Amino acid sequence: MKKPTRRTFLHTGFQAIISGLGCLISGFSFEKKGPGMKTKSTVQGNFTPLKNPDYEPPYLESHRNGILKQRGEELWAIMENCRLCPRQCGVNKIKGERGFCNANAQLEISAYAPHHGEEKPLRGTGGSGTIFMTHCGLRCVFCINWEISQGDRGFDRTLREMANMMLDLQKKGCHNINFVTPTHYSPHILKAVDIAAGKGLRVPLVYNTCGWERVEILKKLDGIVDIYLPDFKYAEAEMADKYSSGADTYPEITKKALLEMNRQVGVATPAEDGLMYRGLMIRHLVMPNRVGGSKAVVQWIGDNLPKDTYLNLMSQYRPHYKAGEYPDINRRITRDEYGEVIYWAREAGLTNLDIQGYRW
Numbered sequence: 001m002k003k004p005t006r007r008t009f010l011h012t013g014f015q016a017i018i019s020g021l022g023c024l025i026s027g028f029s030f031e032k033k034g035p036g037m038k039t040k041s042t043v044q045g046n047f048t049p050l051k052n053p054d055y056e057p058p059y060l061e062s063h064r065n066g067i068l069k070q071r072g073e074e075l076w077a078i079m080e081n082c083r084l085c086p087r088q089c090g091v092n093k094i095k096g097e098r099g100f101c102n103a104n105a106q107l108e109i110s111a112y113a114p115h116h117g118e119e120k121p122l123r124g125t126g127g128s129g130t131i132f133m134t135h136c137g138l139r140c141v142f143c144i145n146w147e148i149s150q151g152d153r154g155f156d157r158t159l160r161e162m163a164n165m166m167l168d169l170q171k172k173g174c175h176n177i178n179f180v181t182p183t184h185y186s187p188h189i190l191k192a193v194d195i196a197a198g199k200g201l202r203v204p205l206v207y208n209t210c211g212w213e214r215v216e217i218l219k220k221l222d223g224i225v226d227i228y229l230p231d232f233k234y235a236e237a238e239m240a241d242k243y244s245s246g247a248d249t250y251p252e253i254t255k256k257a258l259l260e261m262n263r264q265v266g267v268a269t270p271a272e273d274g275l276m277y278r279g280l281m282i283r284h285l286v287m288p289n290r291v292g293g294s295k296a297v298v299q300w301i302g303d304n305l306p307k308d309t310y311l312n313l314m315s316q317y318r319p320h321y322k323a324g325e326y327p328d329i330n331r332r333i334t335r336d337e338y339g340e341v342i343y344w345a346r347e348a349g350l351t352n353l354d355i356q357g358y359r360w
Helices: 007-020 058-064 067-081 159-171 182-195 217-222 236-245 250-265 294-304 335-347
Strands: 026-031 035-043 108-115 128-133 177-180 205-208 227-230 277-287 312-316 353-357
Touching: 058 067, 058 236, 067 182, 067 217, 108 159, 128 159, 159 177, 159 182, 177 182, 177 277, 182 217, 217 250, 227 250, 236 250, 250 294, 277 294, 294 335, 312 335, 335 353
Parallel strands: 128 177, 177 205, 205 227, 227 277, 277 312, 312 353
Antiparallel strands: 026 035, 108 128
16 A cells, blocks of 8 residues: 555545545544634544553643643743744734734644654554644745645634644544644644643654754743654755745754754654654755755764764655746656765764665
């Protein structure tokens, strides 16, 4: 059976939402309430416990001692003069103003479901419990999920509804809760996790990000996030500026963010059951014509992080969205282009590579 891609997963998820099936998750229904779609929790089924029953996610202790709630409120206050992402556009999201990311304080979610297309230590047998957040602050011209990140495809949701999504994914046997494109909704995530933790959530949290994160914001997530899953897209400011809407600070800021993530959670190593419970897992998308600066990316990782840092070298680049307007990225990568990045990674001394979904 062919492994589902993120794009086919999302397409199927949207069809499920539209048809009222709750994004492929039985036991979770959508109902009309006034002018918009609202969720009604009808959680069913038996909770499938973690395969490693001895692991307790740190956010549970943060919930018990009030730190989780406090951090959520601190992040929420930042939205009055928004500085959640490196663009620091300063709009008042709480008053309804929309930032560069096109989000305000109203939580918007595009889809949620068990995802069987993520890295093997995340998906296991039960899937990774993905929640796709609408909008994005990076806005890449080649984004495979541009309908969500820049096309505003999603639904207004409350914090309690988001918490119920987490609990429902846990009920379905997902091994973790995977927040996709979380940066601009980090206050909402912490507040919703606090609600869910009080109702029995106990699977690890995955912060699935573009990598372009302010260290000041990441420190608010210390002791809450179990697994960081960042991209490291570019080594050169010029390329980030060209292909990610003027984000010329991407290499500099992402390097600092990766160091902070590693400080918080350390090296990601699967447990005896094959699942990942904690650690840093980096993704690098190999792009045509060396646009991503892959050689410099893997060399920096080898020089600044542990040699056994988990690195997924992704080969699935496709020229989506506006990529056709840029000749250098208007094609798929070649076998030789992917092979040279593997060679460079090995030359950098990296020993924990995920290649085409298989570790060596």
